[in-house]
Amino acid sequence: MTLVFSCESKKTEVDTIVTHANIYTVNSAFNKAEAFAIKDGRFVAVGSTQDIENAFIAKETIDAKGQTITPGFIDAHCHFYNLGMNKQTVDLGGTNSFEEVIQKVIDFQKKRTAVLLSVVVGIKMIGKIKTILIKMY
Secondary structure (H helix, E strand, O other): OOOOOOOOOEEEEEEEEOOEEEEEEEOOOEEOOOOEEOOOOEEEEEEHHHHHHHEEEEEEEEEOOOOOOOOOOOOOOHHHHHHHHHHHOOOOOOOOOHHHHHHHHHHHHHHHHHHHHHHHHEEEHHHHHHHHHHHOO
16 A cells, blocks of 8 residues: 655646736735736735745746736726816806906807817718718628
């Protein structure tokens, strides 16, 4: 009878491991790390390169070669309603007289009329192009 013992524990399989990085975390202590493991698009672990390599095996391993990795700074939103409302309002900042207020209102209205006309012409052109493409195919 032969018995084989292994001191190596089984590693958890993940999709990606990133090692040898300069990672800024955004935990309460703002700790830095060297590596992380990802499974199904989520962080499974963050730590030292040695700890991550000892605990995980991955389909893909990326050596960051000391590059800095930060959390995603994503702010892909805007407030269209407020933007639209602001574009319809005359900015009277910097005016010092009633005459300047009136002139800003007149200039604003002229500019709005020109923009409105170009939008209407643009929409009509897009409609014509769509009609031409539909007839072609």
